[in-house]
Amino acid sequence: xxxxxxxxxxVSKFEALKLLEKCRKERDEALHRENALKEKLRQYExxxxxxxxxxxxxxxxxxxxxxxxxxxxxxxxxxxxxSSPRFNGKTTKDIINDLHEKEKECSSLAEKARKLxxxxxxxxxxxxxxxxxxxxxxxxxxxxxxxxxDMTNNQRRLLKLWEDKKAQREQLTLPAIxxxxxxxxxxxxxxxxxxxxxxxxxxxxxxxxxxPFSRDDDxxxxxxxxxxxxxxxxxxxxxWFIRKVICWRAAASVAWAVLLLPPITAVFVILSRFSLLHPxxxxxxxxxxxxxxxxxxxxxxxxxxxLMVGFLNLEYYTVIPTIACSxxxxxxxxxxxxxxxxxxVHSIMGIIVAWCCAVTIGGRYETLGYPCTQSEGSPQMxxxxxxxxxxxxxxxxxxxxxxxxxxxNMNYVSFHTVQQYKYLCFKGSxxxxxxCSTTQALYSVRNxxxxxxxxxxxxxxxxCKTLSLHLNSSAHPLDSVAGLLDxxxxxxxxxxxxxxxxxxxITVLLFRIFITEVCSFPVQSSFTEDAHQCLPKVLTxxxxxxxxxxxxxxxxxxxxxxxxxxxxxxxxxxxxxxxHNWNAISKxxxxxxxxxxxxxxxxxDTVATNGxxxxxxxxxERKTSSESSVASGTDDPISPRPTFLMxxxxxxxxxxxxxxxxxPLTAPFTPDMDSPFASPALRRLTAPVQQCSPWYGTxxxxxxxxxxxxxxxxxxxxxxxxxxxxxxxxxxxxxxESSKPSLLAQFLQNRKEQVKHFLAKRVLIMYLFxxxxxxxxxxxxxxxxxxxxxLEGLSYLVQASFSEDQFGVVQTTLPSILSCMxxxxxxxxxxxxxxHASSKPVRTTSSMGDSSYKTLRFALRATLKTAxxxxxxxxxxxxxxxxxxxxxxxxxxxxxxxxx
Numbered sequence: 001x002x003x004x005x006x007x008x009x010x011v012s013k014f015e016a017l018k019l020l021e022k023c024r025k026e027r028d029e030a031l032h033r034e035n036a037l038k039e040k041l042r043q044y045e046x047x048x049x050x051x052x053x054x055x056x057x058x059x060x061x062x063x064x065x066x067x068x069x070x071x072x073x074x075x076x077x078x079x080x081x082x083s084s085p086r087f088n089g090k091t092t093k094d095i096i097n098d099l100h101e102k103e104k105e106c107s108s109l110a111e112k113a114r115k116l117x118x119x120x121x122x123x124x125x126x127x128x129x130x131x132x133x134x135x136x137x138x139x140x141x142x143x144x145x146x147x148x149x150d151m152t153n154n155q156r157r158l159l160k161l162w163e164d165k166k167a168q169r170e171q172l173t174l175p176a177i178x179x180x181x182x183x184x185x186x187x188x189x190x191x192x193x194x195x196x197x198x199x200x201x202x203x204x205x206x207x208x209x210x211x212p213f214s215r216d217d218d219x220x221x222x223x224x225x226x227x228x229x230x231x232x233x234x235x236x237x238x239x240w241f242i243r244k245v246i247c248w249r250a251a252a253s254v255a256w257a258v259l260l261l262p263p264i265t266a267v268f269v270i271l272s273r274f275s276l277l278h279p280x281x282x283x284x285x286x287x288x289x290x291x292x293x294x295x296x297x298x299x300x301x302x303x304x305x306x307l308m309v310g311f312l313n314l315e316y317y318t319v320i321p322t323i324a325c326s327x328x329x330x331x332x333x334x335x336x337x338x339x340x341x342x343x344x345v346h347s348i349m350g351i352i353v354a355w356c357c358a359v360t361i362g363g364r365y366e367t368l369g370y371p372c373t374q375s376e377g378s379p380q381m382x383x384x385x386x387x388x389x390x391x392x393x394x395x396x397x398x399x400x401x402x403x404x405x406x407x408x409n410m411n412y413v414s415f416h417t418v419q420q421y422k423y424l425c426f427k428g429s430x431x432x433x434x435x436c437s438t439t440q441a442l443y444s445v446r447n448x449x450x451x452x453x454x455x456x457x458x459x460x461x462x463x464c465k466t467l468s469l470h471l472n473s474s475a476h477p478l479d480s481v482a483g484l485l486d487x488x489x490x491x492x493x494x495x496x497x498x499x500x501x502x503x504x505x506i507t508v509l510l511f512r513i514f515i516t517e518v519c520s521f522p523v524q525s526s527f528t529e530d531a532h533q534c535l536p537k538v539l540t541x542x543x544x545x546x547x548x549x550x551x552x553x554x555x556x557x558x559x560x561x562x563x564x565x566x567x568x569x570x571x572x573x574x575x576x577x578x579x580h581n582w583n584a585i586s587k588x589x590x591x592x593x594x595x596x597x598x599x600x601x602x603x604x605d606t607v608a609t610n611g612x613x614x615x616x617x618x619x620x621e622r623k624t625s626s627e628s629s630v631a632s633g634t635d636d637p638i639s640p641r642p643t644f645l646m647x648x649x650x651x652x653x654x655x656x657x658x659x660x661x662x663x664p665l666t667a668p669f670t671p672d673m674d675s676p677f678a679s680p681a682l683r684r685l686t687a688p689v690q691q692c693s694p695w696y697g698t699x700x701x702x703x704x705x706x707x708x709x710x711x712x713x714x715x716x717x718x719x720x721x722x723x724x725x726x727x728x729x730x731x732x733x734x735x736x737e738s739s740k741p742s743l744l745a746q747f748l749q750n751r752k753e754q755v756k757h758f759l760a761k762r763v764l765i766m767y768l769f770x771x772x773x774x775x776x777x778x779x780x781x782x783x784x785x786x787x788x789x790x791l792e793g794l795s796y797l798v799q800a801s802f803s804e805d806q807f808g809v810v811q812t813t814l815p816s817i818l819s820c821m822x823x824x825x826x827x828x829x830x831x832x833x834x835x836h837a838s839s840k841p842v843r844t845t846s847s848m849g850d851s852s853y854k855t856l857r858f859a860l861r862a863t864l865k866t867a868x869x870x871x872x873x874x875x876x877x878x879x880x881x882x883x884x885x886x887x888x889x890x891x892x893x894x895x896x897x898x899x900x
Contacts, residue, residue, distance in 0.1 A: 135526065136574055240533065241547045245519060246314070253510035254310035258303050260506060265299060265360075266290060268499045272361045272492060289360070298356035302503070305349045309504050312342065313411070313511040319549045321412040321853045323779040328768040333406050346398035350500060354394025357496035358387055365390055365492065368463075372472050382472040383464055386489065389452065389478055390496060392459055396448045397441070397497045401504065404440075408849025410508065413546075415516050415553060415785060422513050429513075433505045436848050441497035448493070449484050505848050512850075518557065519550045523568035523581055536584035552789035555585065559796035563804065569797060570805045579809035585797075586813050589790040593820050596787050600827040603780055607834065773836040774854070780831075781857040788856075788863045791821070795867035799874045815883050821868050822888045828861050865900065872896050 269286045289295055324330035333339060358365040364386045372382035405411060416425070456479030464471060476483055484490075521535040531537060535558075538551040558565040573580050741749075759765045794817055801810035832838045841854040872879060872895045879892060894900045 139574070239544055239547070241538075242544060246515065246544075246546060249514040249517065250310060250314045250511060253313075253514040254307060254507065256510050257306050257310065257503070257507040261299065261302055261306060261503065264499070264503060264506070265295075265302070268357070268495065269295075269360055272357075272495050289362075294359050298359055301352055301356055305352055306503065306507055308345070308349060309507045310511065312345065313508060316342065316411045317413050317511070317515065317546075318411055319413055319415075319545050319785075320783045321409040323409075323775055323782055323853075325771055325775040325779060326769055327772075330407070331768070334403060339402070339406060343399055343402040346402040347395040348398070350394035350396070350398025350401075351391050352394075353398075353500045353503070354391045354496060357394070357492075357499060358390045361492060361496075369467070369469050372470070372474075380470050381468075382475075383460065383469040385460065385475070385478045388460065388463060389456075389489070390493065392452065392456075393445065393448050393493050393497060394500060396451065397444045397500055400444050400447070401440075401501065404847070405849070408847045408851075409853070410847075410849045412850050412853065413512050413515055414850045414852045415549065419518055422517065425513050426509065429509055433502065433509055433848070437498050437501040437505050440847070441494055441501050444497055444501075445490065445493045449490075453479055453481075453484060508848060515546065519554060520558075521551055521554050523558075523565055524571070536581050536588075539585060539588040549786055549789075552786050552793065555589075555793035556789040556796070559793045559800065563800070566797065566800050566804055570801065570807065570809055572807055572809070579807070582797075582809045582813075586794065586810075586817065589794050590813075590816060590820050592787055592790045593824050596784070597820075597824045597827045599780060600824075600831050603776070604827070604830055604834070774839065774841060777831070777834070777837045777857060778854055781860060782853055784856040784860040788860055791860075791863050791867040794821075795870045798871050802874050818868075818871070818879070818882065818884060818892065819888055821864065821871075822891050825864055825868065826891070828857075828864060831857075832861065868892075868895050868900075869898075 266286075269289060270283065273286055273289075322333065324333055364384070366387070368384055368387045368391075369381040370384050371379050373379055420428075460471070460479070463469065471477075478484060478486075478489070521533065521538055522530070523535050525531055525534050535551060535554065538547060539555070541547055541551075558569075569581050569585060570579070571581065572578060798810055798814065798817060805811070837857070840858065841851070872892065876896070879896065884892065891900075
């Protein structure tokens, strides 16, 4: 029974599981059906919604259709279709057909317009050709008129000569002898031989020559009739570019500075009088102060100061910086009379601006004297030391600005690599002006406070004695620690100095922006009166330098971005067919590059340690003319030299042996080897080699040998004019002609040497006379911006000539251009191997002085290499057909193979 019950229980559990599984399946199926029904319901709802949306759209369209029908009906009523069934107007179909016809007519008119434009272009080209031929004919007519004029003058001269000779012959005829007509020799009127004209009646040789027509002499005489003042840059105001361009640009910069003065003054007033406790009251007081009579008078004085600053900018600006190569040279610049006048003017202008600031600030700074009561009880005028310290602060800041302008070359005007609009350039430089004015004012006030602490009693006593003022014994003196620690006083000193420097710096910045604006010169002119303003003529002018720099900048820009002006450069003159434009431009650019090469060679020959610099001679071997021989680039003929020095091949560094007046060494580039301030190592290396020395003559050891002259030891004159280097015979003849100096000269020379050696032992003298590390190299490349533009202009023109030069005018000077660039490349490479030449200076951004000239040598080196690569990549293997020397061809091959 128990077993049966267990089975029943097992069967019931199994059935229950089956039933449970069945229920689960039914549940899952029900859930699945429910989800399917839900999805169908959702789709149905979406359809219903879309249907309702379509119904709404249909309803909207129906209403719109009704409105359109109403409008059409009203329109038909207006045009008479509804009121009159016999209306004969156009239907919609007719209107559509008319529109199609109008479209066809428009297309036909457009075709006719295109044909007319083509005919207009043809007529324009024909008109241009006609104008060109007319210009040529006018030139020919002008030349013929000039020839006719010359022939008329010659005819008049001949007739006058004939009348004079006839009168002389009649006077010489004897009155007692009557000439018979039969005895007169018969001479045909049309043919006269030499025998038929007496020797006294012969015309001069140049009687029938015609002079070329030129107006340059007339222009010079006209300009010379006027006398103009001489500017500080070394040229006369009579230059057309100064009168027509530079003066107007300077005037525009001053005008903008004056226009910016009111907002700057307003900001200064607000900052000097602002109070955190009463801001609204302060602003209202500031606005009322700006409208007062004292502020207007101060503004007029400030405008006068701005005008004076603009005049000084125009007077002292330069595009080539003045670089002092030693401390004594810099001291000489600071103590120059011209700089003394500039410092005095800046100090006076600083006092004027400080007085305007004192009047504007008001309060205790307003007046120089105030009524006070002394111990005696009588009223007196006492000195207001707060007003005095503000005036002296302006004078000190003006003096500091003038001196720092010399130290930092603030009068140097540089040209930006990337040309911008004047507004963008001013906007980008404005934060720098604010920074420089605030920091420089802070440093100036710091130095002024120290100076006033020690020397403030001197101007105080002088002012009191001059103006009969008294010192208030009850007031605390300001030339003390407690008086100078007044924070309000220090703030007003700093804000007034910042206002002064900011207005001056703004004027300087605007002057730089306006003066360096791009100026476009015509390549050639149709009128002879404007020939002196053309680019080829302007490039050859030496003064003013700003004109030459702007012309070179224009040349670099036109060579890159102006195909039409390049065509004018490559064009030929009419009549004659000569490339005068290209010849003048290329000649001037090559002359600039050759001049730089010459300076580099002379500088390297002076400081090189290969035994060819001026040697230190002693006793009777020393000549008094040794300094002049080194300055001209020649060697001392007394010092012994090896015989193989003259057997080097011709190359770049040529001016050391054959020197002349065309290659002078300037003072900053000529270190004196005889000076006691020269380095001992350089003196040992440049000492003369004695004949008994093992270093003289042949080499004694295969491993140790004296440095012989390198490839750059002969004359570059042979490179440019084809002349051979100087022969050893000429050097030997100069040695034989030299004579020994006299005893008096020897005595004076020995005394001079003793004084030099005595001064060389003094530390201060050595500090003043020692050369600055990079100054000589910077001075050597001071004007390299002109050479950079010359390189860019030449290289871009040569590159463009490959496809634009129709007459091949560039190909005639291509060997000279390549030779000049390769020679300059070798000279620059040699220079950068010297000490301090390859070290880049640190740029300072705390001064308004432009220090871009310190890195010009690096820009020149990069531009030179880029220019050569530009030519080689354009012409490629065609350069193998150019006639070059073997050395230059080898160097050029490195550029062709991109190995340089």
